Amino acid sequence: MAKLNLVVGSMLGAAEYVADHVANLLEQAGHQAEIHNPATLDEVLAEPDAILLVVTSTHGAGDVPDNLQPFAKDLAEQHPDLNALKYGVIALGDSSYDTFCQGGKTLDRLLAECGASRIGDRLDIDVTQHEIPEDAAEAWIQGWMPLIA
Numbered sequence: 001m002a003k004l005n006l007v008v009g010s011m012l013g014a015a016e017y018v019a020d021h022v023a024n025l026l027e028q029a030g031h032q033a034e035i036h037n038p039a040t041l042d043e044v045l046a047e048p049d050a051i052l053l054v055v056t057s058t059h060g061a062g063d064v065p066d067n068l069q070p071f072a073k074d075l076a077e078q079h080p081d082l083n084a085l086k087y088g089v090i091a092l093g094d095s096s097y098d099t100f101c102q103g104g105k106t107l108d109r110l111l112a113e114c115g116a117s118r119i120g121d122r123l124d125i126d127v128t129q130h131e132i133p134e135d136a137a138e139a140w141i142q143g144w145m146p147l148i149a
């Protein structure tokens with residue numbers, strides 16, 4: 001069973017609800033899930049064997065939410081060696097923006113640039129299509145969990 005660090009980016013609460021729901025599902029399946037909100041890079045670097053799961057919305061004009069900005073900034077500036085780190089990304093956004101799910105895409109890119117390996121595909125949840133984003137996340141995590149077993 002795996003240890004997962006869930007790193008949350010949220011302004012209005014939707015991504016927080018998704019992270020809580022996903023953490024419960026992971027724990028029900030026997031995994032250990034710890035929510036980091038706000039997250040610090042040091043906490044993640046302290047557990048290189050844990051899998052990182054980013055759950056973030058997008059704000060502004062394609063920006064990472066304020067509570068995740070320090071984490072993203074440290075990743076970009078410190079560029080730590082994350083070759084041993086595995087991660088997944090659940091992004092929430094609104095497809096009416098050109099910058100659809102850009103917050104999640106940015107975290108995905110920053111982690112990959114530091115050498116981390118994404119497990120499976122990123123989930124981009126369009127909140128205009130999913131009134132309850134937790135439902136889309138639940139369907140995705142059921143397909144993702146076998147990849148971390």
Ligand SMILES: Cc1cc2nc3c(=O)[nH]c(=O)nc-3n(C[C@H](O)[C@H](O)[C@H](O)COP(=O)(O)O)c2cc1C
Nearest residue numbers: 010011012013014015057058060062093094100101
């Ligand atoms: C001011 C504002 C700006 C937004 N900008 C974007 C954006 O650039 N791209 C996108 O995909 N969604 C954007 N969204 C949609 C949010 O990402 C979406 O509503 C999400 O569910 C909010 O999650 P949260 O409650 O965790 O913050 C924006 C929403 C607001 C209110």
